[in-house]
Amino acid sequence: MQLLPCDIMLKGGGSSEMSDARDIWNHPYYNMATMVTSFMGQWPYQSTRIHVAAAVMTFSIIGMMDIAQISALWVNRGDFLVLLDCIAPLIIDVALVTKYVNNCYHYRMMVYLLEKMKYNWNIFPKNNGLHVLHEYSTFGKKFMRIYMTAIWLSVVSYITEPLQERLMVHLLYPNVTLPKRFSMPFEFGPIDVDTWYYQLWCATSFGILTRMTVIGSCDLLMFIFAEHTNGLLRGLGYAIEHLPPYDESASNDESFDYMRRCIITHSRAIEFAEHVRDIYLWSFFGVIGFNMILMSITGVQIVNNMDDSKKLIKFVVNMIMQMMHLFVECLVAQRVMDASFDLKETITNAKWYDASTKTQKLIPLMLLRAQNPVVLTAGKVIVMGMDTYAVVLKTAASYFTVFVAMQ
Template structure:
């Protein structure tokens, strides 16, 4: 028997527990943690925007502030969407566990374990990237002071600190470490939530791919079982094909339920992500061409990498779902169906007719998650960046 939570979602559970988003055991203390963490994120965003109160609003200032704020808004949107859909997340866990419990064939169990292990590998890679980027982000604000302490020189106020926290609100020199703690808390909560939620949703979709692969395996198994025209064998083949169609329908319903639960928030996330990527590409170009501060250049580069990875992984997962669904019908087409009886051939024909309609994770009938959409979003970001950069020259 496969225990989904302990075998395939142990990394995810750690991340989600850290930010209070694990959908089980929601005590009053966890609910307080949710409110506190979300309040920290929102208040930090508001602090970023207060710079427009006293400072003169120029295009450069707007781009400079929004390039940071939009990433924080993405953190808040993702955190809140998962918090609001805790029941849907539990339901997805239960559906997945129920489907795994129904698997009796050793090969089918091996398939779902293979895809579960692949999901764990993706989670491990994301954890490694998360640790590396977090360490760099944490060192940026304190690096000048560390160098000043080691080299015994007067350290200037870090420009990254000035950009992340407006100086006129609080005296940064007097309350440096308090502000630093507040900034670290907001960034760490948002980044941990984004990685934990991303790993969970990606793992859900990888398990859905495993279900599609099991459907293909059952079709292959049904046809290879055919040896003669005896009624008993024919009935067994009917059952095997019915089992294949059953798990295929479950995979589609599972994927659609996941899409339906998070469709609004992820449409907004993709839109904000494209704008954020555009602004950070502009900030990178400006700092690189005008010999800007290295710390700010590195900060905007890291943000661009985060957005780029988010857009790529989301669309890659959607492309995987489409490809695995198509492979089910490809299997039905390539197996030796012509050796089966006429009744079995008719069943295969129904499958092939259904395969004429491509299944994809479609948002509102407008766009579908795919590598094609990722290329389009990247191209759009580069186009917007080019227009903004040319207008500012």
């Protein structure tokens, strides 16, 4: 696929602040996503060697954790509650692999979109749509920081739950000895847990942190693409609403040239959005299915630990994070859908009546294309949005009642 040269500018302006393609990924809009994805080997511009090295390290860590969890599952196969505790992390790992493989499979397309993002910063005139692209990029920056902070705080809360209990009991009842346990079931075979407890705790905690950071890094790339799509569509809408009037005394038809550039921008925005949809088509499908099962299992864990406040808090935090993960992905998709839908209304609100006859003939063509808005879908059958979020929650509640009845 041929990449667009990032130093080409459409006639009509550009942003000096973002025009240097070499520095764009160090801009505050993107630097957090660049750092996190680079550290986890998910940044598309990294070399193949770094990608492979990061993948080997990541899956070696997660693989060792999975072996210990599967061993615990086999040893405790007769205990339904322990089985749930073992199965939930394994489902998360399947979701992780789905996201990771999806990003690796589409990394060339991601590079293509990142190159187009450099180019798109020069599409809008500085005072007629570019500020909207800045606004949505600013929102994306804040959104990514809040998302990753929530993930890391939830991980800290989860992995420290056994130590919190040990510390509290040690302070209140110094003569009581608690069994040494972890935040999730593990079976280490011949390793003496009593002797190596804190070393094992550090290793498993690092593995859990790695697991969740990989998932977060995959989502950061999706947030970048989605919010850039929103900025393009909203900026285009602003530019159309401020269509310059036709000046009969002018030698050229400025409004026609202006609308022609808007149509080109619209075509590029649609192409960009469709590529984003194609990249995350099956990733979204996996997120819906895995989150639905996880929320059902976590609901059972909450019900069965109502008398244990420490475990209850841990599982409630888990439930909140699972709901948040699905919520943010549905919210991002909803924002793209809304931006695409609203463009139709924006075109009708333009001052087309002050434009030339040639320009007015372009309006129906653009309006016709806007009748089919771009939406992000899961598996080509489920439209991602807040309606889907509500349906998934209801379905998860139904599975929850089934799991409770199975006990």
